[in-house]
Amino acid sequence: MPEVNLRHLDKIYDGGVQAVYDFDMDINDGEFIVLVGPSGCGKSTTLRMVAGLEDISKGQLVIDGKDCTRLPPKDRDIAMVFQNYALYGHMTVYENMAFSLTLRKEKKEIIHRKVMAAAEILDLKTQLNKKPRQLSGGQRQRVAMGRAIVRNPKVFLFDEPLSNLDAQLRGSMRRELMLLHKKLNATIIYVTHDQTEALTLADRIVCMSMGHVQQIGRPIELYEKPANTFVATFIGLPPMNMFDGKIEGGRFVSANFEYPLTEGQRELLKDYEGKPIILGVRPENIVRDGTVDFRVENNENLGMNTLVHGKIGTKIVVCKFAEWCGYKYGDMIKVGFDPEKMHFFDAETTKAIR
Amino acid sequence: MFDLREKLGLNREMTSENIIRTDVFRYKRNKLASGLALLGLFINCLYLMLFYGLNYQTYANPLIGLSVLCNLVVLLVTFLASEGVKVYNKKYCWLLLAVAVVQIVRIFIYPLDIARGGGTLFDPGTNVISVRYFGATLGPASLSAILIIYLVLSAGCILASAVTGYIRAVQLESFNKGLAEGKFTVEGAIAEVSAKEEAAKDSGEVENA
Numbered sequence: 344m345p346e347v348n349l350r351h352l353d354k355i356y357d358g359g360v361q362a363v364y365d366f367d368m369d370i371n372d373g374e375f376i377v378l379v380g381p382s383g384c385g386k387s388t389t390l391r392m393v394a395g396l397e398d399i400s401k402g403q404l405v406i407d408g409k410d411c412t413r414l415p416p417k418d419r420d421i422a423m424v425f426q427n428y429a430l431y432g433h434m435t436v437y438e439n440m441a442f443s444l445t446l447r448k449e450k451k452e453i454i455h456r457k458v459m460a461a462a463e464i465l466d467l468k469t470q471l472n473k474k475p476r477q478l479s480g481g482q483r484q485r486v487a488m489g490r491a492i493v494r495n496p497k498v499f500l501f502d503e504p505l506s507n508l509d510a511q512l513r514g515s516m517r518r519e520l521m522l523l524h525k526k527l528n529a530t531i532i533y534v535t536h537d538q539t540e541a542l543t544l545a546d547r548i549v550c551m552s553m554g555h556v557q558q559i560g561r562p563i564e565l566y567e568k569p570a571n572t573f574v575a576t577f578i579g580l581p582p583m584n585m586f587d588g589k590i591e592g593g594r595f596v597s598a599n600f601e602y603p604l605t606e607g608q609r610e611l612l613k614d615y616e617g618k619p620i621i622l623g624v625r626p627e628n629i630v631r632d633g634t635v636d637f638r639v640e641n642n643e644n645l646g647m648n649t650l651v652h653g654k655i656g657t658k659i660v661v662c663k664f665a666e667w668c669g670y671k672y673g674d675m676i677k678v679g680f681d682p683e684k685m686h687f688f689d690a691e692t693t694k695a696i697r
Numbered sequence: 698m699f700d701l702r703e704k705l706g707l708n709r710e711m712t713s714e715n716i717i718r719t720d721v722f723r724y725k726r727n728k729l730a731s732g733l734a735l736l737g738l739f740i741n742c743l744y745l746m747l748f749y750g751l752n753y754q755t756y757a758n759p760l761i762g763l764s765v766l767c768n769l770v771v772l773l774v775t776f777l778a779s780e781g782v783k784v785y786n787k788k789y790c791w792l793l794l795a796v797a798v799v800q801i802v803r804i805f806i807y808p809l810d811i812a813r814g815g816g817t818l819f820d821p822g823t824n825v826i827s828v829r830y831f832g833a834t835l836g837p838a839s840l841s842a843i844l845i846i847y848l849v850l851s852a853g854c855i856l857a858s859a860v861t862g863y864i865r866a867v868q869l870e871s872f873n874k875g876l877a878e879g880k881f882t883v884e885g886a887i888a889e890v891s892a893k894e895e896a897a898k899d900s901g902e903v904e905n906a
Contacts (some may be wrong), residue, residue, distance in 0.1 A: 350873075435724065437723075437724035437725065438725070441844070451718070451721055452714065452717045452718055452721070452890075455717055455720060455721045456717060456887050456891070457885070458724075458886060459720075460887075470725050472723075472724060
């Protein structure tokens with residue numbers, strides 16, 4: 344499997360609208376890269392530029408050492424799986440999977456072996472004679488993947504492939520995708536707006552917003568060391584609680600509460616004395632032991648944990664406790680923050696303070 | 698000794714390559730046989746378009762009704778049989794064979810009569826055979842020649858369709874039987890061919906080195 348190098352890619356549409364700004368990264372052999380971000384952040388545009396479905400306005404795309412910036416899609420040796428499957432309704436599953444190879448005029452026997460191998464991987468052997476309309480959404484998506492697999496491309500591109508599936512099916516397809524990646528050891532670029540998919544599937548995540556890359560890193564890095572407030576609030580469910588405040592005398596002081604800082608935090612924030620900063624705490628890092636007053640509004644018992652929604656002063660906050668909780672509306676509890684898991688951001692730049 | 702069944706591939710040995718080749722039939726329709734039958738049907742349409750372009754008085758007798766009926770039957774049966782052979786049904790091959798024979802027999806009815814200048818099926822004294830075809834006026838000789846060509850081509854396509862359909866149907870039948878009896882497996886065949894290819898590739902690499 345080859346390397347893919349995206350060098351300072353820009354996408355500017357004819358009307359002057361810029362969708363992608365300076366996208367720069369190197370994707371290693373067999374790496375699973377997930378582009379994640381809200382709608383309109385430029386992730387699909389980036390993927391389409393790699394596929395050749397969108398022109399690259401500036402920058403260079405190199406696949407396996409070959410400059411593909413101006414190469415037509417058919418010559419890039421990549422395969423793309425779309426959200427809406429894009430299967431041929433009049434063809435059987437077998438014919439759909441064999442179609443690209445038939446166009447290449449490969450021998451029937453070779454086509455057959457490749458299709459059967461892909462069908463085996465995707466557990467589609469019993470569905471090969473069916474038409475797409477006779478299949479479930481998950482099976483259709485697997486056929487779309489099979490169509491990509493048989494081509495044995497240099498790079499697989501997935502554009503929100505699981506978005507059309509229900510939650511349960513999405514879960515099982517996620518597992519299948521992980522296994523598929525292990526089996527094929529393929530280089531995959533995967534676009535999604537679902538952070539669960541991003542966190543579970545990716546070797547590295549590219550978090551995007553408004554056409555800019557916000558952070559590139561391993562899922563754990565994005566989760567535990569978000570580069571800015573956007574990544575901090577986008578990655579993680581429920582999102583991170585953010586508190587505006589400032590540092591005063593070794594304490595974090597906000598309109599709603601004050602919180603003592605540890606020695607290490609004071610050292611880290613020594614240049615921010617008196618300056619506005621943002622404190623971020625994930626719901627699961629709020630503990631039921633502390634000095635901050637928390638007024639419960641409602642409980643969401645999820646079985647293995649409980650989401651407790653409420654307010655600290657006037658600020659809406661979500662806590663995630665590992666136990667089953669029976670709080671009622673209006674209950675007051677004392678909470679604190681895990682000092683190792685408190686995140687501080689510069690209020691001006693929104694960047695993490697490290 | 699010459700063995701027709703062997704030559705036609707009806708008795709072929711189930712090597713790994715043949716297993717893979719035949720396994721394809723389970724997932725792909727017999728478009729070759731079906732396409733040939735439809736081509737024969739199309740050529741038959743060309744035949745009847747030319748034939749019914751004749752001056753309506755030429756064959757103004759009850760036999761023309763039979764001709765129309767015959768054409769309708771040929772069109773219908775050929776179309777139905779083309780769908781049958783598409784799914785490797787042997788019975789439809791015999792039907793196609795019968796249609797091919799009918800097409801050959803038809804050569805000896807109107808086209809032959811026209812070639813002779815009439816006399817058998819119409820009175821040559823009262824009618825002159827001529828037809829406008831692609832801007833040219835055809836006389837009896839050229840008209841009968843074209844009609845015969847159409848019928849021969851149509852019969853040829855339908856016959857080829859029947860033969861192809863029959864061969865593939867028999868191959869698939871024996872493949873399914875072997876599979877059911879556990880004489881071979883597709884996975885085994887694929888693995889064997891892949892291993893052979895890998896070995897060939899490796900030896901090629903060694904030679905190149």
